[in-house]
Structure formats: C-alpha cells, structure tokens
Amino acid sequence: MGYEIVIATLGRLIDVLENRYLVLGRCTYVVLDEADRMIDMGFEPDVQKILEYIPVTNQKPDTDEAEDPEKMKINFEMGKHKYRQTVMFSATMPAAVERLARNYLRRPAVVYIGSAGKPHERVEQRVLLMGEGEKRKRQLEVLARGFEPPIIIFVNQKKGVDVLAKSLAKMGYNACMFHGGKGQEQREFALSNLKAGAKDILVATDVAGRGIDIHDVSMVLNYDMAKNIEDYIHRIGRTGRAGKSGVALTFLTKEDSSVFYDLKQAFLESPVSTCPPELSNHPDAQHKPGTILTKKRREETIFA
Incomplete structure (x- = not known):
C-alpha cells in the first residue's frame, strides 16, 4: 500500500535502496537528525549515498524565486511537484556538518534555538578537580545534597556504567543502566522507569547524550x-529543558586536560556559570591543544 514516512538507520536504509525494496523518487521531505554524530562516527559517505537516491528534479531553485514566500507557498500547497525540503537538526555544527549542508542544501534558512555549540543559558555548569580515586566519595557527597530526581550520571565506558549503577544500588539509590551493550527493549525499559519515577538515577554512556528528552x-x-x-x-543539554533550569556538574582529573581549554570557554559563554579558578588558571586551559609550539619547535620551524 505504500508508506508516507520512513524512519531508518543509515545502513539498513542503504540496504533496502540497493535492493530496490524502497524508492525515494517521490520523497519531498528529508530529515537528518543528529547530523554531527553521524559525521563523527564516519557515516558521511553513507549520508551522501542516501541523498543521491533522492531525485534532483524537485530541488528548490537556486535563484531569487527561492526567496519569494508567495511562490514557495503556492508550490507547497498546490504544486504537483513539491520542492524538496532537507532539514538538519544538530546541537553542534562542526566543519564537516557545514560542508554537508553546503553540498546538499540550497539557500538554507538557519534557525537557532539558544546558541549552536554552546551550553544552554539555563544550565548552571560546575566542575570539581580531583584525583581518579576520589570520584566515588565525591559522587556520594553530591548526591547527598538533595537534588530532586531524575538525575543522569554519565560514564565513558559501558563497564563503568554497570559497576557504578550496581554500586549505587547497594548504597540504597534507585539507579538503572543505559548503554549500547543493552538491547533496545532494556534501554526503553530503563527510560520508562526513570520517566515514571520508578527509578531516580540513570547511569549512562554518551548513548543517552542525544535525542533523549526526560522531563525535569x-x-x-x-x-x-x-x-x-x-x-x-x-x-x-539533558537538563535545563523546556524552560526549566538545571545543574551540570563535572568531575575533572588530569587525564581530561586536553578539553580544559574548550571547557573553560563553555563556562565563559554561559550567563549563569562561573568558571572556578582551578580551571580558569590551569596551564592546560590557557591555550587550545596543538595551537602553541614549544620554544624548541618554534626554533626548528624558523630554521627549517
């Protein structure tokens, strides 16, 4: 009977296109969600391949006609051959995503909600510098401050998520786990428990960092x-949503020094955050990594 909307991952969509199970000849609306993540994961060629399956005959004209709201409205409401709309959603716009936009979007309108690539103005950022061995103790101190659930704790590795969540459960905290090693049903179950109030804390990897909306x-x-x-x-960005305010607390160790400079800038760009002296004055926060040559390297460059 045909379908009106197709929601797909890149690999599976390419599979059905190549096998001609799906034809995009009449496609008029394309959404690339979390485009920056797709590029980061090396999927830019896959995105380009999919876009090449969409016909160019219904592309918006690259002339002043595209700026005429009346003509665009007529085409949208009455035209048999509607111009294609290509939409990209992303909280950050690295160079690769901008390049993709230039290649596939014609005269794009850019809509900013907040500031792209910057922390939300309602999120108060805080940091604590410590040794790796201090994290567990400091975490309990933070949780004891009485933040209202739900709370999200981010860990970099799947194994770390499991260990931390089980440790919190033993201490009486109501925690659940969310990472790529869990099946889809398990992840949905964890989210539904958190949203319903059955769980207070979600311990997760970066899988939960995008595309997930949990109220309050x-x-x-x-x-x-x-x-x-x-x-x-x-x-x-998982907190401070829909007009609410929130707190983002980060544990920093010397192993994180490569992001100190960028993190300092994120603090300075936030109207509700104050960069602590231990970060703002840290030697690794003064210059972006790779932008300052050592004296010896400068001399080698000059004499070369």
Missing part, C-alpha cells in the same frame, strides 16, 4: 568528562 532532570553529573566538548554540550 535536575542534574547531569559527568562522573567521567566527555572526550570532546561537543559530547559535553549534548550531555548537559
């Missing part, structure tokens, strides 16, 4: 700092 998350705790600032921005 009071705090995001980065037990492990994200490996890059883009993932950090997505993580802390």
Whole structure:
C-alpha cells in the first residue's frame, strides 16, 4: 500500500535502496537528525549515498524565486511537484556538518534555538578537580545534597556504567543502566522507569547524550568528562529543558586536560556559570591543544 514516512538507520536504509525494496523518487521531505554524530562516527559517505537516491528534479531553485514566500507557498500547497525540503537538526555544527549542508542544501534558512555549540543559558555548569580515586566519595557527597530526581550520571565506558549503577544500588539509590551493550527493549525499559519515577538515577554512556528528552532532570553529573566538548554540550543539554533550569556538574582529573581549554570557554559563554579558578588558571586551559609550539619547535620551524 505504500508508506508516507520512513524512519531508518543509515545502513539498513542503504540496504533496502540497493535492493530496490524502497524508492525515494517521490520523497519531498528529508530529515537528518543528529547530523554531527553521524559525521563523527564516519557515516558521511553513507549520508551522501542516501541523498543521491533522492531525485534532483524537485530541488528548490537556486535563484531569487527561492526567496519569494508567495511562490514557495503556492508550490507547497498546490504544486504537483513539491520542492524538496532537507532539514538538519544538530546541537553542534562542526566543519564537516557545514560542508554537508553546503553540498546538499540550497539557500538554507538557519534557525537557532539558544546558541549552536554552546551550553544552554539555563544550565548552571560546575566542575570539581580531583584525583581518579576520589570520584566515588565525591559522587556520594553530591548526591547527598538533595537534588530532586531524575538525575543522569554519565560514564565513558559501558563497564563503568554497570559497576557504578550496581554500586549505587547497594548504597540504597534507585539507579538503572543505559548503554549500547543493552538491547533496545532494556534501554526503553530503563527510560520508562526513570520517566515514571520508578527509578531516580540513570547511569549512562554518551548513548543517552542525544535525542533523549526526560522531563525535569535536575542534574547531569559527568562522573567521567566527555572526550570532546561537543559530547559535553549534548550531555548537559539533558537538563535545563523546556524552560526549566538545571545543574551540570563535572568531575575533572588530569587525564581530561586536553578539553580544559574548550571547557573553560563553555563556562565563559554561559550567563549563569562561573568558571572556578582551578580551571580558569590551569596551564592546560590557557591555550587550545596543538595551537602553541614549544620554544624548541618554534626554533626548528624558523630554521627549517
């Protein structure tokens, strides 16, 4: 009977396109959700391949006609051959995503909700610098401050999620786990429990950092700092949603020094956050990694 909407992962969509189970000849609306994540994971060629299956005959004209609202409205409401709308949703816009947008979008309108690539203005950011062995103790101190559930705790590795969630359960906390090693049903069950109030804490990897909306998350705790600032921005965006305010607390160790500079900038760009001296004055927070040559390297560059 045909379908009006197809929601797909990249690999499976390419599979059905190549086997001609699906034809996109009449497709008029394309959404690329979390485009930056797809690019980060190396799926840019797959995205391009899928877009090439969509006909170019219904592309919006690259002329001033595209800026005429009346003509665009007529085409949308009455035209047999509607112009294709290609939409990209992303909280961050790295260079690769901008390149993709330039290649496949014609005269795009850019809509900002908040500031792209920057922390939300209602999220108060905090950091604590410590040794790796101090994290467990400091976490209990933070949870004892009485943040209202639900709370999300981010850990970088799946094994770390399991260990931390089980440890919290033994201490009497109502925690559940969420990571890529869990099946889809298990992840949905964990989310539904958190949303319903059956669980108070979600311990998760970056899988929970995007595309998940849980109402009234009071705090995001980065037990492990994200490996890059883009993932950090997505993580802390799980709180302070829909007009609410929230707190994002991050545990930092010397192993996270490569992101100190970017993290400092995120604090400075936030109207509700104050960068602590231990971060703002830290030597690794003064310059972006790779931008400053050592004296010896400068000399080698000059004499080369």
